[in-house]
Amino acid sequence: MTEKMHIKLKVNGEDKEFLAEPRELLIYALREKLNITGPHVGCETSHCGACTVTLNGKSVKSCTMFVAQANGAEITTIEGIGTPDALHVLQESFREHHGLQCGFCTPGMIMRATKLLEENPTPTEEEVRFGMAGNICRCTGYQNIVKSILAAASELNAAKEAAQ
Amino acid sequence: MNDLSPERQERSANLKGMGCSRKRVEDARFTQGKGNYVDDIKLDGMLHGDFVRSPYAHARVVSINKDAALALPGVVAVLTAEDLAPLNLHWMPTLAGDKQMVLADGKVLFQGQEVAFVVASDRYVAADAVELVEVEYEELPVITDPFESLKSDVVLREDLAGQTEGAHGPRKHHNHIFTWEQGEEAATNQVIDNADIVAEESMYYHRTHPCPLETCGSVASMDKVNGKLTLWGTFQAPHVVRTVASLLSGIEEHNIRVISPDIGGGFGNKVGVYPGYVCSIVASIVTGVPVKWVEDRMENLMSTAFARDYHMTGKIAATKDGKITGLHCHVTADHGGFDACADPTKFPAGFMNICTGSYDIPTAYLAVDGVYTNKAPGGVSYRCSFRVTEAVYFIERMIEVLAIKLDMDAAELRRINFIKKEQFPYTAALGWEYDSGDYHTAWDKALKSVDYEGLRKEQAERVEAFKRGETRTLMGIGLSFFTEIVGAGPVKNCDILGMGMFDSCEIRIHPTGSAIARLGTISQGQGHATTFAQILASEIGISADSITIEEGDTDTAPYGLGTYGSRSTPVAGAATALAGRKIRAKAQMIAAYLLEVHDDDVEFDIDRFVVKGAPEKFKTMKEIAYAAYNQAIPGIEPGLEAVSYYDPPNMTYPFGAYVCVMDIDVDTGVPEIRRFYALDDCGTRINPMIIEGQVHGGLTEALAVALGQEIAYDELGNVKTGTLMDFFLPTAWEVPNYETDYTVTPSPHHPIGAKGVGESPHVGGVPCFSNAIQDAFRPFGNTHTNMPHDHWRIWQTANGLGLHD
Numbered sequence: 001m002t003e004k005m006h007i008k009l010k011v012n013g014e015d016k017e018f019l020a021e022p023r024e025l026l027i028y029a030l031r032e033k034l035n036i037t038g039p040h041v042g043c044e045t046s047h048c049g050a051c052t053v054t055l056n057g058k059s060v061k062s063c064t065m066f067v068a069q070a071n072g073a074e075i076t077t078i079e080g081i082g083t084p085d086a087l088h089v090l091q092e093s094f095r096e097h098h099g100l101q102c103g104f105c106t107p108g109m110i111m112r113a114t115k116l117l118e119e120n121p122t123p124t125e126e127e128v129r130f131g132m133a134g135n136i137c138r139c140t141g142y143q144n145i146v147k148s149i150l151a152a153a154s155e156l157n158a159a160k161e162a163a164q
Numbered sequence: 165m166n167d168l169s170p171e172r173q174e175r176s177a178n179l180k181g182m183g184c185s186r187k188r189v190e191d192a193r194f195t196q197g198k199g200n201y202v203d204d205i206k207l208d209g210m211l212h213g214d215f216v217r218s219p220y221a222h223a224r225v226v227s228i229n230k231d232a233a234l235a236l237p238g239v240v241a242v243l244t245a246e247d248l249a250p251l252n253l254h255w256m257p258t259l260a261g262d263k264q265m266v267l268a269d270g271k272v273l274f275q276g277q278e279v280a281f282v283v284a285s286d287r288y289v290a291a292d293a294v295e296l297v298e299v300e301y302e303e304l305p306v307i308t309d310p311f312e313s314l315k316s317d318v319v320l321r322e323d324l325a326g327q328t329e330g331a332h333g334p335r336k337h338h339n340h341i342f343t344w345e346q347g348e349e350a351a352t353n354q355v356i357d358n359a360d361i362v363a364e365e366s367m368y369y370h371r372t373h374p375c376p377l378e379t380c381g382s383v384a385s386m387d388k389v390n391g392k393l394t395l396w397g398t399f400q401a402p403h404v405v406r407t408v409a410s411l412l413s414g415i416e417e418h419n420i421r422v423i424s425p426d427i428g429g430g431f432g433n434k435v436g437v438y439p440g441y442v443c444s445i446v447a448s449i450v451t452g453v454p455v456k457w458v459e460d461r462m463e464n465l466m467s468t469a470f471a472r473d474y475h476m477t478g479k480i481a482a483t484k485d486g487k488i489t490g491l492h493c494h495v496t497a498d499h500g501g502f503d504a505c506a507d508p509t510k511f512p513a514g515f516m517n518i519c520t521g522s523y524d525i526p527t528a529y530l531a532v533d534g535v536y537t538n539k540a541p542g543g544v545s546y547r548c549s550f551r552v553t554e555a556v557y558f559i560e561r562m563i564e565v566l567a568i569k570l571d572m573d574a575a576e577l578r579r580i581n582f583i584k585k586e587q588f589p590y591t592a593a594l595g596w597e598y599d600s601g602d603y604h605t606a607w608d609k610a611l612k613s614v615d616y617e618g619l620r621k622e623q624a625e626r627v628e629a630f631k632r633g634e635t636r637t638l639m640g641i642g643l644s645f646f647t648e649i650v651g652a653g654p655v656k657n658c659d660i661l662g663m664g665m666f667d668s669c670e671i672r673i674h675p676t677g678s679a680i681a682r683l684g685t686i687s688q689g690q691g692h693a694t695t696f697a698q699i700l701a702s703e704i705g706i707s708a709d710s711i712t713i714e715e716g717d718t719d720t721a722p723y724g725l726g727t728y729g730s731r732s733t734p735v736a737g738a739a740t741a742l743a744g745r746k747i748r749a750k751a752q753m754i755a756a757y758l759l760e761v762h763d764d765d766v767e768f769d770i771d772r773f774v775v776k777g778a779p780e781k782f783k784t785m786k787e788i789a790y791a792a793y794n795q796a797i798p799g800i801e802p803g804l805e806a807v808s809y810y811d812p813p814n815m816t817y818p819f820g821a822y823v824c825v826m827d828i829d830v831d832t833g834v835p836e837i838r839r840f841y842a843l844d845d846c847g848t849r850i851n852p853m854i855i856e857g858q859v860h861g862g863l864t865e866a867l868a869v870a871l872g873q874e875i876a877y878d879e880l881g882n883v884k885t886g887t888l889m890d891f892f893l894p895t896a897w898e899v900p901n902y903e904t905d906y907t908v909t910p911s912p913h914h915p916i917g918a919k920g921v922g923e924s925p926h927v928g929g930v931p932c933f934s935n936a937i938q939d940a941f942r943p944f945g946n947t948h949t950n951m952p953h954d955h956w957r958i959w960q961t962a963n964g965l966g967l968h969d
Contacts, residue, residue, distance in 0.1 A: 021288065028287070037204040038197020040428070042377045043461040047888035050377055078197035087195070095191040098857045102689025103194025104377045104428030110195065133897040136888070138377045138429045139689045141860030142896040 007071050011036065012080025022068040026060075027051045029067040030077065038078035038107040042136070049135030052108035053077045059115040061134070078107035081114060089159075090114060090152045099148030101139035109135050113149045121157060125150060175770045180709060181702030182916065185853035188694045190687070199426045202381040203458050205396050210383070211240055213447055213457040214290035215440070216280040216297045217467070218272035221308070221538040221881020222320070223301040225268050228280060233296040238289035240451055242297060243281040243443060245269040256412060256442055259435075259660055260512065261331025262341070262503035263323075264541060266439045271304070273320060273501030274540045275881050276466030281443040283455060306881040310475065310498040310535035313339040320501065320536045331503075332512040332534075341503050341534035346517040346594045352529035355490030359481030363566040368950045369554050371473035371498070371539070371875040373465055374546040375893065376688070378428025380468050381458030382441045384448040392419050393448070397441055399424045399716075400434040401726025403684055404663060406718045408437055413445060424716035430688035431865065432544035433469045435506040435728045440468075462886045469506075470539070470875055471546030473498040474554045480562045486570050488525050488581045491593075493558060495532040497543070503534060505543030506728070507550045508658040508665065514550025515649045517594035521559035522603050522647045522819060523581040528593035538881045547865050547926035549650040549729040556646045560931035561948060564643075564938065568947050573620070574939075575611060578645050579604065589912075596649060598817045602845070602909045607645060610821035610843045613905060616641075619825060627943045636831050642824035642936025646928035650920045651734025651816045660725065666811040667735035668722035669743040671700065673804035675793040677786030678710035681743070684724010685736040686716040690858070690922055692732060695850045696740050699916060703744030704751070705771035705785040722807055730818075730920035733850070734911075739810035741915040746806035750792070754804075755783040757797050816911045816919035820844040822932040828940045830967050833959030835871065835937060842928070843905040847919035856904045859925040863902055866929025868894050870937075872954040892954070941965060 004019040011034060018033050025044075030036045030053070042048035044063045051063040054076040082088035090110045093099070100106040109132070116123065116131040123131065128149050129142070137145060180186045193199055218225075230242040245267040248254035255263045268279040280297050284290035307313045307320065319325055319338045328335055332342035356362055382397035393415055399405045402424040410417040427434060440457040447455040459468065474495050481490040497513060499505060507514040513532035520528050545551065563581075567574035582603040583590050590598040623639045630638060655664030668684040681700055685692060692715060697708035715721055724736060748768060755773035756763040759781055766773040773788070775781040783791075791797070792804040825839040842859055849855055872892035876884040885891045910917025930951075937953045938946055944965045949957065962968060 024288065031203075032206070032286075035206070036197075037201075040201070040378070041203065042379075042428075043888045045461065045887055045889065048377060048893075078195075082196065084192075084196065091195040094195050095187055098188065098853050100191060100194055101691065101857060101861060102377070102429040103190065103199045103426065104201065106194045106199075107197045129896040129899075133895040136377065136893050136895060138375065138431070138865070138893065139861045140857060141862075141864035141902065142899050143860045143901055144857060146896060 005068055007067055009070060010074040012076060020067045022066060024067045026062040026065045026067045026070050030062060036077050036079055040104055040107060042104065047136065049112060050105050050108045052111045052135060054111060054115060059112050078111055088114070089155050093148040093152035093155065097144050097148040097151055099140065099145045105135060105137045109137065109145060116149070117153055117156060121153060123153060172770060179701040179705065179707050179771060180698060182698050182848070182850050184851065186694055186698055186708060186851055188691050190691060190693050201378055201426050201428055202383060202396055202398055205383045205425070207383065207385060207454040210454040210456055211283050211285060211447070211451060212287045212290045213444055213455050214282050214287065214294050215278045215463065216282065216294050216299060217463070218268065218275060218277045218279050220272060220301055220303055221275045221306045222273060222304040224271045224304060225279065226300040226302050229298040232298065233282060233293040236289065236293050236296060238285035239282065239293045241283040241447060242293070243267065243446065248446060251446065253412060253442060253446060256437065257661065258502055258504040260503040260505040260507060261509065264502040264504055266442045274538055275883055276463065276540060278439040281447065283447045283451060306538045308537055308539060308877045308879065308881050310496050310537055313535050313537050320538065339536045341499055341536060342512050344512045344532045345530065347529040348527060349529045352490050352492050352527050355527045356479050356481045356492060359489055360484045361482045361569055362479055363562065363569040364479045365562060365565045365948050366477045367558070367561055367948060369472045369474040369476065369557055370951055371470050372546065372869050372873050373470055373875050373891065374431035374433040374544065375465065375891065376429030376431055376433050379459045379461060379464040380434060380438060380440065381456070382444045383454055383456045384444040385454035386448040386452065388452055392421065393445065394421045394423065395445060396423045396425055398427055398434045400430045400686060400688065400728050402686055402716055402718050403723045404660060404726060405437065407663060408661065409445065412442065422718045424686045427686065427688040430728070431547045432471060432506070432728060434688070435544055436469055436504055436542065438468050461888060465875065465886050465891055466883050467540050468542065469544040470500065470542035471544050472554060476554070476558050478558060478562045480566050482566060482570065486572050486577050486580055488523055489527065491520055491525050491528040493519050493530045497532055497534045498537050498539065499534050499543055500537055500539035500541040502541035504541035506545065508652055508660060510657055511550060514545065514552070516551045516555050518552055518596055518647065518649045519555040519558050520592050520594055521556060522583060522645050524583045524587065525593055530594060539877060545729055547862060548923045549648060549652065552648055553927050553930055556927050557931045560644045560646065560935065564935055565947055568942060574643055575616060579607060582607065597814060598647065599814055599911050599913055600909050601647065601817065601819055602907065603645065603819060606819065606821045606843055606845055606907050609905065609907065610823055610841060614823045614839065614841050637827045637829050638940040640826040640828055640936035640940030642826065642932045642939060644822045644928050644932035644935060646924070647817050647819045648730065648924050648927050649815045649817055650730035650923065651812055652729050652731050653815055654813060655811045663725065664811065665725045666809050667724040667731065667739050668807065668809045669736060669739040670722045670807040671743045671747055671805060673747060673789045673792070675790050677706060677789040679706055680712045680714060681740065682714045682721040683736045683740065684722055685727040685732040688727065690732065691854045695854060696737065698850055699737055699740050700744050703741050704747050705768065730923045733918045733920045734816045734914060735810055735812055737918055738812060738915045739808040742810060743806045743808035746808065747804060750804060751785060751788045753800055754788050754791055754797060758783050758791055813913050816847065816914060818844065818846045818919040818921060818924050820924050820928045822928045824932045824936040826936045826940065828937065828958060830962045833955035833962065835958060837900040840900055841903045841905065842925060843907065844921060844924050845907045845909050846921035846924065847908065847910045847914065848917035849906065849908065850918060855921050858922045859904050860902055862923060862925025863929045864894055864899050866926045867899065867933055868892055870930050870933035870951055870953060872952045874952050
């Protein structure tokens with residue numbers, strides 16, 4: 001066992017400090033040290049995307065990053081994008097369009113989709129399919145996930161237009 | 165009462181009962197990261213377990229040295245077979261009547277087999293300790309081919325040496341497990357010998373894996389003060405796990421509480437009982453603190469629950485006009501090192517005897533030989549009822565092969581052989597009684613929807629253009645028509661480890677007119693909390709939004725056999741409807757008392773009982789519920805509760821018609837799915853939105869299996885597809901949009917006429933994708949190539965037919 005490091009993170013707007021071995025993966029630090037269990041472990045090899053979080057403004061698969069590498073970072077997880085009284089548009093949209101079944105991939109899917117729509121607010125279906133190809137779902141066949149994301153994009157754009 | 169006045173329509177809509185696309189109640193927690201899966205469970209003082217696994221597929225375990233591992237700070241215990249033997253837990257019974265090593269007892273039989281269980285303070289320390297356990301192996305000859313296994317002198321299962329009788333009859337060889345025969349062999353051979361036309365084909369349905377996104381795991385907590393064991397786990401059948409845990413551990417069943425929390429997909433992977441579950445229990449008993457075990461993805465693919473691995477040989481006989489007269493099927497089934505198939509006891513090859521499919525075939529014979537090899541045990545039903553994917557793939561390929569032999573259109577060949585609507589209930593040559601069907605209507609609707617004739621014309625033009633050198637792509641039209649057999653099953657012939665396969669529902673109506681219903685099943689994404697409430701809403705007149713559905717806790721839910729084989733709606737759904745009817749019967753008596761009329765003078769109307777002929781006189785279910793608890797009613801005891809245990813009289817037989825259109829690049833082997841049309845008939849439809857979601861998902865898993873997903877071994881028994889780098893799971897990029905359609909042919913014996921749908925798209929989808937690939941090459945002489953049709957194999961097919969010359 002190596003010496004533990006002093007880690008500081010800002011997670012969902014809150015400052016967190018804890019000790020961790022440098023080899024500890026970010027996903028386990030989030031899940032086991034901070035009890036943030038929204039992000040899931042599906043493969044530990046970066047393929048499935050169930051662990052996707054936003055780290056310093058980018059989509060990151062937290063199973064393939066050491067917590068030491070994340071030291072000082074600002075992280076948003078599924079728990080940080082909405083509240084029960086004010087859900088994120090994508091959270092609403094996934095429910096509305098049946099974009100989930102077992103729910104295991106959903107936190108990663110929605111987190112990736114939030115970034116996708118920031119990067120490209122008016123994606124085509126093809127762009128959604130390409131942009132979400134790092135996240136695997138075993139239940140839905142993606143059809144309703146794509147539908148959910150396209151519907152959320154329309155809604156976000158309509159809201160933006162209304163605000164202008 | 166059949167008028168649809170706006171007032172009645174509104175009351176009916178408010179119920180959110182059967183037939184509406186109610187949004188899912190589960191989604192609130194899943195979209196907010198508040199699901200509660202096994203790995204989310206964290207208990208005070210909890211330790212973590214991890215396995216030392218065999219790198220060899222067949223070897224003797226000479227010695228195990230734990231010293232270095234035990235010396236590592238944080239390591240609490242290292243368990244081996246020697247430690248489990250005094251408890252008689254070093255072996256466990258399998259669901260198939262065989263036994264399986266929990267931890268290697270002298271030898272290992274497949275790569276990844278569990279050898280020792282390390283228990284440590286956290287997952288990192290446990291993983292370090294796994295590396296420190298020194299195991300000395302002596303390699304033995306490896307057999308990965310079942311045909312070779314049946315000829316080999318090498319005895320794989322030394323524990324069974326000399327046993328000529330297995331759980332399913334005589335064993336022909338020391339690596340042979342069983343022979344299972346159905347139908348009339350002599351009569352079938354006679355039909356084949358005298359037939360105008362006989363088509364023969366051998367096909368291999370490759371080994372694959374259900375691979376749900378959440379792997380398997382458990383948390384065991386032995387409370388020594390109260391003598392209670394609590395076990396959380398990824399269990400598709402929590403009640404069965406409780407009974408098995410009790411039988412294995414000797415702890416009385418009332419002292420064991422099994423909880424299946426949220427489950428991240430099952431698809432058959434989470435039906436079996438795995439060494440990890442047993443070891444977490446033993447470790448908690450030994451250490452006195454909770455112990456968690458969660459497998460990683462590689463362990464999941466290597467050791468828990470493979471599916472298929474069937475080598476099938478068929479002969480199909482027909483008249484010159486294409487009327488099928490007989491079917492012969494032989495299967496060599498590779499079961500790996502232990503026979504841990506998850507099938508009802510009397511069906512060692514599951515319902516493979518549904519292999520006459522949707523066709524009126526008068527004579528048939530099926531024989532299945534199960535064989536041991538040095539591969540992982542399992543043989544689960546990956547998104548299908550027991551071995552039905554194999555059966556449907558077999559018959560749907562045989563039909564295509566016969567069509568080629570007859571030089572006939574495969575759609576027409578199906579049509580002239582379908583079981584006719586008026587023949588139902590139909591008893592098939594291999595014994596099953598199909599409950600209901602209208603195959604011709606479904607087929608005609610499907611072919612018309614895709615303009616089948618137009619597609620064939622386009623395909624013929626494409627072939628000509630290809631021959632002229634104007635294009636390098638071919639067009640494939642995949643057809644499949646399937647009949648599923650789900651809802652296991654009648655207790656008279658369906659049991660698992662002796663436990664009859666009924667299911668259950670218990671309902672409590674609260675005084676204010678809301679309710680909780682508990683079932684013996686467990687959702688893994690199917691949306692039971694949404695749909696079962698819809699069944700009840702229609703049955704008892706309380707809005708689905710006021711009904712909580714709870715499953716998975718054996719201390720609270722009534723006993724049931726769980727969720728797999730599309731049995732939840734056919735069995736537990738029936739129990740739900742019948743328990744609801746018991747509630748309604750009591751409610752009727754209460755309503756009659758309150759309305760001061762005779763019981764027979766009131767009738768149920770959506771959400772109330774009304775006086776016949778005087779609908780202005782009524783009592784709503786809410787009022788009735790309140791009265792049930794708070795008013796003294798002569799002759800009626802207080803409360804409003806009911807329970808139903810449902811033993812189905814028969815299976816249900818959903819069916820469907822699928823068409824897939826592909827363009828295949830002959831030079832790269834890449835297939836592009838242009839269109840996929842899926843018509844499903846699952847009887848009465850409870851929630852169309854959820855049905856469509858199930859169809860999309862099942863088809864995508866079918867696409868995966870048909871086009872690349874495989875558990876492959878090399879000749880030394882090394883797993884070549886142990887990570888998601890090599891094991892194909894399609895992404896949004898590879899998957900098309902599906903067109904869904906339906907007909908409705910209710911099940912005559914199910915209380916609400918529902919048949920189940922979750923597995924149909926997988927069962928029908930695999931042959932449809934495969935047939936599309938094979939059909940593209942039919943004009944060039946292809947009759948059959950084996951799955952998975954990955955780009956390389958498609959390229960090889962094209963190459964073998966001389967299309968690259």
